[in-house]
Amino acid sequence: DGGITQSPKYLFRKEGQNVTLSCEQNLNHDAMYWYRQDPGQGLRLIYYSQIVNDFQKGDIAEGYSVSREKKESFPLTVTSAQKNPTAFYLCASSWGKGTGGLRKNIQYFGAGTRLSVL
Amino acid sequence: SQQGEEDPQALSIQEGENATMNCSYKTSINNLQWYRQNSGRGLVHLILIRSNEREKHSGRLRVTLDTSKKSSSLLITASRAADTASYFCALISSGSARQLTFGSGTQLTVLP
Secondary structure, three states, rough: OOOEEEEEEEEEOOOOOEEEEEHHHHHHHOOEEEEEEOOOEEEHHHHHEEEEEEEOOOOOOOEEEOOOOOOOOOOEEEEEOOOOOOOEEEEEEEEOOOOOOHHHHHOEEOOOEEEOOO | OOOEEEEEOOOEEEEEEEOOEEEEOOOEEEEEEEEEEEOOOOOEEEEEOOOOOOOEEEOOOOEEEOOOOOOOEEEOOOOHEEEEEEEEEEEEEEEOOOOOEEOOEEEEEEEO
């Protein structure tokens, strides 16, 4: 899982509660990503950030929020507006768009956080 | 989104056999990558092939790309029980925001 740490490994959310998933990387990568994975499915992009203090919505951003105050950190908040939050959440990072060659295309993943609803 | 579609969805083989999985896509691509995911873990990058390449090797892995058919295949030779995992193709479309889009994966089981 390289230099990306996700915590906690398991998380339970109560009705109406917001929960925050942590993602920290020490790879000095500019870009960071959040994906959602449902059983037997591929990954769907929630949010991504190419640089500190900037982020963009992915394909399924509704009910989620993020911040990017530090290069190393990209926390994801699952809000009460997300009605079906049970899933496996994966954080990834990569070299920035300004990086030469193909390195910027490769993403490095954390071990994931499994979120369930109580 | 312009994701790839893997085929088959599941594959079960004996140790020592070769495993082949395929990925088809619909858009023009900049490059195509393959990732592996062990159960309940994050993804690990295996190999990247550029749109102007036809074949690439890495150890026991061989990837081919046919842009005219919009398809790629991943061959794992002499498979081992440790190769048991899900395998995903991921592509970056030409002219996009350079975001990776993932297929739904092939679940490979290698029986000892």
